[in-house]
Amino acid sequence: MSKATPATRALQQAKVAFETLEYDYAPGSERVGLQAADAIGVDPSKVLKTLMVEVDTKPACVVIPSDETLSMKKVAAAFGGKSAQMMQPAKAERLTGFHTGGISPFGQKKHVPTAFEEKAITDDLVVMNGGKRGLMIRLNAAQAVQAARAIRASLCAD
Known part of the structure; x- marks a missing residue:
């Protein structure tokens, strides 16, 4: 599998160090983040999933732990x-x-406002999608937020 994606190129351009992790993506899997966490042997709370949402009909991106559920009320507020x-x-x-x-x-085609779940980025390293099914990247949490030009907010259901 090629490890060059718009996401990895964007991180390289931003001079953010990352490690790639590959796994066998299972099409139709209901919870991709949990499947990825299991496949690469990482705690699901450290594997983040990227979700696209609409806030008042405008696009936004949210990043939360794969074992958490999004609160739309908190997303709107963020x-x-x-x-x-x-x-x-x-x-x-x-x-x-x-x-x-x-x-x-x-590396999204069009940058949209982005928020990371604040409790997901308290540790040094996190894992998230590298821009291709079956390709994950491990990187410094604070650098991930900075590279995504994101805010930190409470986004998950209690």
Whole structure:
């Protein structure tokens, strides 16, 4: 598998060190982040999933631990909106340039406001999608937030 993706190129351009981790992506898996965590042997709370949402009909990107559930109320609040909903997969793919199951917060076709779950970035290293199904990247959490030009916010359901 080629490890060069728009996400990895964006990180290289930003001079952010990362390690690639590959696994056998299972199409149709309901919880891709949990499948990835199991496949690479990393605690699911340290494997982050990237989700595309719409806040007051405007696109946004959120990154949360793979074992957590998103709170749409908190997402709306984080971006100063009134309501939020999940983006339709086809729209997310067109907007980001990535296939669902491979969406990364880095190197998207069009940068959108991005937020990381604040409790997910308390450790030094996190793992998230590298821009292709079956390709994960391990990198410094603070550098990930900076490279994604993201905010830190409470996004998960209690």
